[in-house]
Amino acid sequence: MTRDRLVVIGGDAAGMSAAAQARRLRGAGDLEIVVVEQGPDVSYSACGLPYWVGGEVPDRDLLIARTPTQFAADDIEVRLGTRAESIDLAAGSVTTSAGDTLGYDSLVVATGGRPLRPDVPGLDADGVHGVHRLADGADIRAALAAGARRAVVLGGGYIGLEMADVLHGRGLDVTVVLADPFPMAQLDAEMGERVCKAMGDLGIAVQTEQPVREIEVDADGAVAAVRTDDGRYPADLVVLGLGMGPEVALAEAAGLRLGETGAVEVDRTQRSRSHPEVFAAGDCSQTYSRITGEPLHVALGTHANKQGRVAGSVIGGRPARFAGVLGTALTKVGDLEIARTGLCTTQAEAAGYDYRTETIEGTTKAGYYPGAEPITVKLLSDRGSGRLLGAQIVGGPGSGKRIDVLATAIWAGLTAEEFAGSDLSYAPPFSPTYDPVLVAARVASRVEQG
Amino acid sequence: MTRDRLVVIGGDAAGMSAAAQARRLRGAGDLEIVVVEQGPDVSYSACGLPYWVGGEVPDRDLLIARTPTQFAADDIEVRLGTRAESIDLAAGSVTTSAGDTLGYDSLVVATGGRPLRPDVPGLDADGVHGVHRLADGADIRAALAAGARRAVVLGGGYIGLEMADVLHGRGLDVTVVLADPFPMAQLDAEMGERVCKAMGDLGIAVQTEQPVREIEVDADGAVAAVRTDDGRYPADLVVLGLGMGPEVALAEAAGLRLGETGAVEVDRTQRSRSHPEVFAAGDCSQTYSRITGEPLHVALGTHANKQGRVAGSVIGGRPARFAGVLGTALTKVGDLEIARTGLCTTQAEAAGYDYRTETIEGTTKAGYYPGAEPITVKLLSDRGSGRLLGAQIVGGPGSGKRIDVLATAIWAGLTAEEFAGSDLSYAPPFSPTYDPVLVAARVASRVEQG
Numbered sequence: 001m002t003r004d005r006l007v008v009i010g011g012d013a014a015g016m017s018a019a020a021q022a023r024r025l026r027g028a029g030d031l032e033i034v035v036v037e038q039g040p041d042v043s044y045s046a047c048g049l050p051y052w053v054g055g056e057v058p059d060r061d062l063l064i065a066r067t068p069t070q071f072a073a074d075d076i077e078v079r080l081g082t083r084a085e086s087i088d089l090a091a092g093s094v095t096t097s098a099g100d101t102l103g104y105d106s107l108v109v110a111t112g113g114r115p116l117r118p119d120v121p122g123l124d125a126d127g128v129h130g131v132h133r134l135a136d137g138a139d140i141r142a143a144l145a146a147g148a149r150r151a152v153v154l155g156g157g158y159i160g161l162e163m164a165d166v167l168h169g170r171g172l173d174v175t176v177v178l179a180d181p182f183p184m185a186q187l188d189a190e191m192g193e194r195v196c197k198a199m200g201d202l203g204i205a206v207q208t209e210q211p212v213r214e215i216e217v218d219a220d221g222a223v224a225a226v227r228t229d230d231g232r233y234p235a236d237l238v239v240l241g242l243g244m245g246p247e248v249a250l251a252e253a254a255g256l257r258l259g260e261t262g263a264v265e266v267d268r269t270q271r272s273r274s275h276p277e278v279f280a281a282g283d284c285s286q287t288y289s290r291i292t293g294e295p296l297h298v299a300l301g302t303h304a305n306k307q308g309r310v311a312g313s314v315i316g317g318r319p320a321r322f323a324g325v326l327g328t329a330l331t332k333v334g335d336l337e338i339a340r341t342g343l344c345t346t347q348a349e350a351a352g353y354d355y356r357t358e359t360i361e362g363t364t365k366a367g368y369y370p371g372a373e374p375i376t377v378k379l380l381s382d383r384g385s386g387r388l389l390g391a392q393i394v395g396g397p398g399s400g401k402r403i404d405v406l407a408t409a410i411w412a413g414l415t416a417e418e419f420a421g422s423d424l425s426y427a428p429p430f431s432p433t434y435d436p437v438l439v440a441a442r443v444a445s446r447v448e449q450g
Numbered sequence: 451m452t453r454d455r456l457v458v459i460g461g462d463a464a465g466m467s468a469a470a471q472a473r474r475l476r477g478a479g480d481l482e483i484v485v486v487e488q489g490p491d492v493s494y495s496a497c498g499l500p501y502w503v504g505g506e507v508p509d510r511d512l513l514i515a516r517t518p519t520q521f522a523a524d525d526i527e528v529r530l531g532t533r534a535e536s537i538d539l540a541a542g543s544v545t546t547s548a549g550d551t552l553g554y555d556s557l558v559v560a561t562g563g564r565p566l567r568p569d570v571p572g573l574d575a576d577g578v579h580g581v582h583r584l585a586d587g588a589d590i591r592a593a594l595a596a597g598a599r600r601a602v603v604l605g606g607g608y609i610g611l612e613m614a615d616v617l618h619g620r621g622l623d624v625t626v627v628l629a630d631p632f633p634m635a636q637l638d639a640e641m642g643e644r645v646c647k648a649m650g651d652l653g654i655a656v657q658t659e660q661p662v663r664e665i666e667v668d669a670d671g672a673v674a675a676v677r678t679d680d681g682r683y684p685a686d687l688v689v690l691g692l693g694m695g696p697e698v699a700l701a702e703a704a705g706l707r708l709g710e711t712g713a714v715e716v717d718r719t720q721r722s723r724s725h726p727e728v729f730a731a732g733d734c735s736q737t738y739s740r741i742t743g744e745p746l747h748v749a750l751g752t753h754a755n756k757q758g759r760v761a762g763s764v765i766g767g768r769p770a771r772f773a774g775v776l777g778t779a780l781t782k783v784g785d786l787e788i789a790r791t792g793l794c795t796t797q798a799e800a801a802g803y804d805y806r807t808e809t810i811e812g813t814t815k816a817g818y819y820p821g822a823e824p825i826t827v828k829l830l831s832d833r834g835s836g837r838l839l840g841a842q843i844v845g846g847p848g849s850g851k852r853i854d855v856l857a858t859a860i861w862a863g864l865t866a867e868e869f870a871g872s873d874l875s876y877a878p879p880f881s882p883t884y885d886p887v888l889v890a891a892r893v894a895s896r897v898e899q900g
Contacts, residue, residue, distance in 0.1 A: 301883050302874070302883055324873075328875045341875070366495065366497075366498060369498070370506050370507075398851070401881070402854070403875050404874045405854045405858050411864075411873065414858075418861075419861075423740065423752070423775050425778045425791070425850070425851065425853050426751060428497055429506075430787075430850060433752055433755055434752070434755065435854065
């Protein structure tokens with residue numbers, strides 16, 4: 001009996017979702033599944049790393065959703081500590097650091113992302129850390145245990161903000177250094193300004209519009225400070241919070257076609273545009289905007305999971321399509337919750353929309369109910385059709401998850417007016433009579449009619 | 451110069467929204483607006499009453515959104531303590547308890563709801579209270595101050611549950627007596643069971659399947675106990691928590707057509723089916739299901755607001771339609787949050803759907819994040835089309851407001867599969883990688899494909 005073989009490169013969200021879904025659809029007698037993973041773990045939550053560093057999550061093992069033993073029970077072979085050295089697309093094989101050559105019938109490239117790095121001297125010094133693998137979390141924890149007192153976070157993406165927050169919570173002096181005027185580049189300026197202010201109120205220093213020029217290194221090769229044109233910020237610890245790019249060195253060397261975002265170009269089924277027996281999923285793959293259809297690169301565990309699942313379905317023989325992304329994101333700094341979905345103004349402009357914006361201030365609960373907190377909701381809608389294009393929320397506890405309601409409205413293609421009529425829940429401990437997201441839609445819809 | 455006159459009967463959510471919206475569209479020189487309200491306040495939050503009783507809201511005035519003085523500034527005349535005694539539909543006039551006869555060009559009937567009452571002896575005893583007007587709240591607070599120690603709540607609608615919760619919180623022995631097998635009739639049995647158990651765990655006694663037979667009254671005319679076929683529950687205080695019916699005595703006497711739900715029958719613009727110059731909005735009016743199109747009566751401040759606004763728009767000359775209700779509802783008992791939207795199984799059956807259900811268990815945050823609480827999500831979908839029909843959520847803090855995401859998906863007419871692909875937010879302090887609402891949709895969609 002000959003079995004097909006599926007080889008998966010990379011054992012995190014996308015790779016293991018693909019493996020698990022393919023296994024659900026095709027038994028071990030029909031399909032052999034081998035996952036090669038260069039690190040010591042599979043299925044770990046990179047998004048949980050800040051909270052392990054912060055101490056909210058006490059044990060690294062809690063960040064691991066499933067172990068190789070659990071996958072083995074499903075006849076999925078996981079080779080840990082094994083690096084895929086090269087892919088021979090013509091022969092249909094992968095060569096590993098263990099010296100094996102693994103032929104495949106289907107291949108899933110799920111090599112993930114890598115922290116973006118500014119091109120400055122000193123970046124390889126001891127004490128400069130990405131926030132990417134469990135080992136990064138262990139290194140940062142070790143630095144804290146060794147007495148690090150001053151941290152500089154480069155960049156204001158959500159991992160950067162979360163790291164700033166948890167390091168500040170651990171008692172460090174934290175400075176965030178941004179090239180942009182505000183953190184969270186995918187927020188509009190006035191929303192980013194609120195985030196900036198909240199960070200300052202917490203006691204986190206934010207240095208804006210200061211591209212980093214150099215990481216100063218001491219005589220022992222350890223980081224000493226971060227230098228910009230405007231200042232010098234002493235640091236025992238530097239954290240890369242500039243976002244993630246696609247990790248495509250292996251795919252590129254093999255000759256897989258990359259898209260305009262630099263990630264592996266795939267169709268809606270996660271199949272490589274250049275090699276139909278090869279799939280790519282997760283942070284290494286290019287995806288697309290649900291709204292504009294344009295190519296995007298978005299590194300996030302939710303998409304990685306879904307894309308891996310789509311690839312696994314297709315390999316397993318069941319049709320599936322990835323339905324696109326809105327770019328929904330959610331984070332918090334202290335008690336301030338920050339969320340966004342769809343297009344922000346710069347994106348709407350770039351996409352050629354004639355859009356309008358509405359921003360409203362409300363409260364998270366009935367104004368008279370204890371614990372009601374301020375919430376700001378901004379909506380973007382297409383001026384002609386009224387279709388919702390994007391939303392941003394900044395506010396106190398209970399604010400952030402409301403972005404899901406707007407994401408669903410945008411996902412479904414609703415206009416502001418259609419959404420404004422919708423029947424959302426109301427009870428004083430949970431919202432004002434009109435939920436703030438509806439108030440925003442109502443204003444957008446009234447303006448439209450008026 | 452002759453002005454049109456709009457008369458509004460009833461000065462709560464629906465009536466005042468109608469008045470305010472009509473004023474926005476037509477100036478005082480063009481339209482006179484007179485509101486007659488039998489009580490001492492307008493624009494008060496009946497939904498907030500339990501929390502005033504419970505002490506979360508310290509002052510009754512906090513429950514009043516706008517005062518007559520504020521409306522007067524917009525040239526809206528409010529006559530408090532003035533009861534509309536009769537409507538002469540042929541003449542187009544309203545006679546008030548002050549002896550005036552007010553001619554109208556347009557009339558908005560917004561007489562609200564009234565607590566449903568079981569047809570049993572003793573219901574007029576001292577100590578039996580609805581939860582409807584601010585005076586009810588004051589009466590119940592007075593009873594607590596006078597030393598009431600034992601409360602019986604009749605019925606397990608959301609006001610009943612909230613009153614049981616806050617009275618228990620104030621230290622009373624609380625018994626909830628239900629004719630049904632579970633509280634929250636619009637939840638399916640297994641979800642109602644969870645609510646029942648949570649109430650029991652809190653120390654609230656729940657007596658199910660026991661229609662009340664009599665309110666026993668003592669020699670002073672005060673309530674002594676609630677009697678069912680199975681038991682006798684001593685009470686210093688009895689609260690009506692059976693839900694609200696439409697208050698239509700005035701409309702019915704005048705000859706306005708009522709619908710099959712017993713509420714005033716209106717078209718999508720809130721215009722009376724029998725008298726086009728008369729509108730009805732809020733708890734006294736009949737509304738309709740967004741899903742089935744069938745007539746419904748749903749008493750809730752959110753709908754009252756929107757319906758009043760629609761009536762006011764139409765009177766003001768701007769087209770508007772009420773887009774229907776899903777029956778979204780949200781409440782909490784202790785820390786347990788309870789939410790529903792769309793059709794439950796009995797409603798789906800009655801409406802003739804061939805439906806399927808999926809129920810999933812998850813956590814409100816990433817499982818490893820502190821404070822992650824259990825959440826149960828149940829979905830109903832149409833077996834043929836996959837269209838989402840209804841949802842129910844029961845779980846810990848952070849669970850309930852997630853119903854809005856499902857309400858929006860149902861509002862937009864999404865199938866389980868379409869919704870399952872949607873881009874909801876993820877961060878460990880806020881949800882697992884797949885939000886529980888998405889997991890439920892994914893299961894529904896997988897079952898569908900499988």
